[in-house]
Amino acid sequence: MVNIFSPMFFDFIVTAVLWFYFIGGFFLFFLLFYLLAYTLSRNRELSFQYLNHLFYKSFLRLTKLLVPKHSWQIDQDITKIRSSVIVCNHVSYLDPLIIISLLAHHKTIVKTRFFHMPVFGWLMKNAGYLPSSTDKKFTFLMIKQVERMKEYLLKGGNLIIFPEGTRNNTGNTGEFNKGAFKIARLCQAPIKVLRICNSDKLFTPGKFLFNTRVRNKITVELIGSIEPDYLHAPPTVAELRNLVQKAFATG
Template sequence: MMNLMWVGQRPLLLPVPKRFTFVAQALKPNRGISFCSPAVPFSNRSHGFGKRICLRKIKRLQVVARAGSAGIADPSDFSANSASRGFPWISRVRAICFYLMTGITAIFLFMAMILAHPFVLLCDRHQRKAHHWIAKTWAWLTILPFYSVEFQGLENLPPDNVAAVYVSNHQSFLDIYTLLTLGKSFKFISKRSIFLFPVIGWAMFLLGIIPIRRMDTRSQMDCLKRCIELVKKGTSVYFFPEGTRSKDGKLGTFKKGAFSVASKTGASVVAVTLMGTGVLMPSGMEGFLNSGNVKVVIHKPLEGNNAEELMDSARSTIADTLLLNGFGVH
């Protein structure tokens, strides 16, 4: 028989409407969460037929309940032992407003992209600076009411006419919005399925975002070839070398693809550290948006022709910055 999870002295086997209220009460500082080691039978007849809530979801609920009040969003919010100091429904409302804002602004700015697209193809087919300026405007309009961004090391950004390979940690759905506010004409890599999304996906196509099928080896090779071509033509590319968003806010293992592009083209690698986005909107909880601030650190460009060495140097740079600010590293 499966072990039951207990909060205080009661098992978490509740009908759907009561879950959030009961779990939120259990997350108060004077209440604990533990697993009941004996196999204790429990009937759910008196409580309806709710599913058991797993510890992972409780961790996520705690992140929602704790919204950073000042400065960079607190990295300790990823901890399962942190105390609640907020209301999940407020984060839910903020997320709804966030998506309404991004959707409404995207419609109008997408129309501007369509009007400018013929001229962009004629005059600036590869970098598409006009489209990126529109994307920057869209990102700022979307995030401005909800969180602020602090940039450090802007002087380390290469000139617009110098192609580079940008790499950073990946914490949240908010990472793209935050990076677009830099106003640099780099090309992200995105799942091909996202291009099917109305307006947003179409805008990504106009921006020249590079599509990829994650589990398709041939698609990955084509993506790297496309990146090499773009860099040789003077256009920067942006990679998240972890390959996916971090589930716990800790830096994961890097993959070598981005650094192979840099070593084969002679482009410099610009490491970027993102802090706070994963606390504001944790991976897997895109329906919630906490309050707080985000910090972006742009590090000095790395030079070299050895992909392994570039990868190790970039990861060490980002890892050191994360550790210095209280974030974890695997």
């Protein structure tokens, strides 16, 4: 029998409400706008990015309302970032949602298997997100997106990358894949370094339920801004990676 006085029961209710909003809220409040953007928008990618931004923003507003023991401190300078490759550590599935909720115009790299999912894959493809590998079906999508990335960044868009490739809540940043730095160099884009902390206390890797019961402070900080002189002293990929690692070590 379910003990409604159990603290876990409250976690269960909050998790159920949030999942209901994530799926039901999308169909009830957002799907119509996505369909309108798909059929009518002159720039479908930007429209989908903006809708994703609004959807995650509304999801996180609801999350904040339901889990008042978790406080949030987000550096508002992040919302002003433009034309940059943004690299961030990754501790929870919430991290991409948090960063996207801060940036209306963004692309990101997503594990290729997510592109195979119904609806979700369609949203990501139309938002111009990049698959993380050249799976046969998505090879040209990746080529097209990388080729267009420089122009997209020049026009003010951002590329969000979690260079560790997967969630890592060991307390230290893991090994960085080179992809983010290769794209930054290819596009001659500045790199902004973000540090996200404690989102894993709210939604812990490997657990299904949101943890509503601990007092916690989730922070997102802009800890570094790297603006190489690509024209006169182009850095190597290894140098860019070292600069980002240094920002995490000292920021």
